[in-house]
Amino acid sequence: MTEILTEEKIKEAARIVFMEKGYAATGMRDIAAKAGVNLSLVNYYFRSKRNIFNLIMTEKMQKIFGSIIPYMIDETTSLEEKIKNISTMYINTISEDPNLPLFVFSEIQKNxxxxxxxxxxxxxxxxxxxxxxQFKTRCPEINPAHFMLNFLGMTIFPFIAAHLFSNMQTHIFDNILSVIEERKTLIPLWMNQILDSPIN
Amino acid sequence: MTEILTEEKIKEAARIVFMEKGYAATGMRDIAAKAGVNLSLVNYYFRSKRNIFNLIMTEKMQKIFGSIIPYMIDETTSLEEKIKNISTMYINTISEDPNLPLFVFSEIQKNxxxxxxxxxxxxxxxxxxxxxxQFKTRCPEINPAHFMLNFLGMTIFPFIAAHLFSNMQTHIFDNILSVIEERKTLIPLWMNQILDSPIN
DNA sequence: GTCTATAGAGAGATAGAC
DNA sequence: GTCTATCTCTCTATAGAC
Incomplete structure (x- = not known):
């Protein structure tokens, strides 16, 4: 009974600390302190730092890469609907976990x-x-990689750069969160403009 | 004489190792080994790990954020020319140092x-x-933050995600480098489409 | 399951000989 | 300037009492 509570407390603490500091800068002591448990309990439940990190990393990779799959393979929606659904889903998901993209990309790059x-x-x-x-039918001359890079860049990049922008002593990126919220409706419009570009 | 050579050797080694592993995972011994010098020389020339890291970080921040300023404030170019010039400059600069954006964003987030x-x-x-x-004249109804997020996202995001894509067992992101090269001409066209969007 | 105590490896940094 | 040697601290992980 108490085991499940402790285990989940540690796991939740590990999520927070790893996401904030990354793998290398995180200590087992940081996790234990954040969870409010004794240091040795972290090893008791999860055996090693690498092991607990890989559990968190698997979760986070599923969250950022797995979540898009059902939308991509859905044969019942149009391209426009997919764009709308995916950008809305990503903005909702990442708004609750804003460091998710930077964390995942950075840790994959290192390992x-x-x-x-x-x-x-x-x-x-x-x-x-x-x-x-659907994209190849609509734009047969353009490499689909460009489409995915544009779409994901417009959707995800604002979160990657948000820390920077919020630290700038300028007003352009004030209220970055509400700006991102606006993008749920704007990104589909812009993507349609790109899809209708005369270069296609 | 030899001092300058040694100092620069260490600095170049630090650039490589820090960019690859990040601050926390890099050891002074890693830097010394990569430079081919004795461990104590790293402290002799640069006093501390934090100190040598901050030198590299300052360089890299200048490279990614400083380089755009002259283009942004240039009163002699049109908005279209600025878009063309900046995207070309960034793709050239970052292609030579592909991990630059992910490194800088990630280290700022951590500190x-x-x-x-x-x-x-x-x-x-x-x-x-x-x-x-110029943007506000062209699109008075749209927050300029959206313009910068779209432009920088389309330009920089491909490098942030490149490691991922090159590891995928699919063909969509094959030849990511030549795809990115194509974007020098495509991004200005897409940005013009967005600027001419009826929502403005 | 949870605690204290500590083993054992590795880190950053420096003293001092040359 | 460059080396060897080492100090001191912190880290992951575990042994063993309760």
């Missing part, structure tokens, strides 16, 4: 071989997803 | 108070730059 194998998007055939097939 | 004060963009009044004034 690509460790995390490549649990990459959720490997499970699907990207080029045969509904979203890519 | 915002340490690096906020040396943020190059604080030196200018963002809202009064030529590029923002």
């Amino acid at each position: 690509p071989e460790e995390f490549a194998f649990l990459f959720p998007l490997k499970q699907i055939n990207f080029m045969e997803t509904s979203i890519i097939k | 915002p108070e340490e690096f906020a004060f040396l943020f190059p963009l604080k030196q200018i009044n963002f809202m009064e730059t030529s590029i923002i004034k």
Whole structure:
């Protein structure tokens, strides 16, 4: 009974500390202190720092990469609907966990071989997803990579740079959170403009 | 004579190791080994790990944030020319140092108070730059933050995610480097489409 | 399951010989 | 300026009492 509570307290503390400081700067003592438990309990429940980190990392990779898959393969929605659904879903999801993209990208960059194998998007055939097939029909001359880079860049980049912008002594990025909220409706409009570009 | 060579050797080694592993995971012994010098020389020339890191970080922040300023304040270029010039400049600069954006964003996130004060963009009044004034004339109804987020997201995000994409067992992001190169000409076209959007 | 205590490795930094 | 040697601290992880 008490075991489950303690285990989950430690896991939640690890989520917070790892997300804030990254793997290398986090100590087992930081996790124990944040959880309010004795240091040795962290090893008792999770065996090693690498082990508990990989659990958190798997969760977070699923959250950022796994969540897009159902939308991409959905054969019942149009390209416009997919854009709307995915950007709204990402902005909702990441707004609750704003450091998620920077954390995941940064840790993968530092340890690509460790995390490549649990990459959720490997499970699907990207080029045969509904979203890519629809894009190729709409814009046959353009590499679909550009479409995904534009779409994900417009959606995710604001969160990656948010810390910077909020520290700037200027007014352009005031209220960054409400600006991001506005983007739920604006990104689909801009993406349609790009899709209708004469270069296609 | 030999002092300058040794100092620069250590600094170059520190650049490489810090960029690859980040501050926390880098050891003074890693830097010494990469430079091919004795461990104590690193402290002799640079006093502390924090000190040598801050030198590198200042350089890198100047590289990514300082480089855009002259283009933004240039009163002699049109908005379209600025977009073309900035995207080309960034793609050239970051292609030679692909981990630059992820490194800088990630280290600032982990230590915002340490690096906020040396943020190059604080030196200018963002809202009064030529590029923002031009945008406000062109799209008076849209918050200029959206414009900068779209533009920088489309330009910089591909580098942040490049490690991921190159590890995917799919073909959509093959040849990511030549895809990014194509974006030098495509981003200005897409940005013009967005600027001409009926929502403005 | 939870605690104290500590083993053992590794870190940043420096003293002092040359 | 450069080396060896080492101090001191902190880290992960575990042994063993309760």
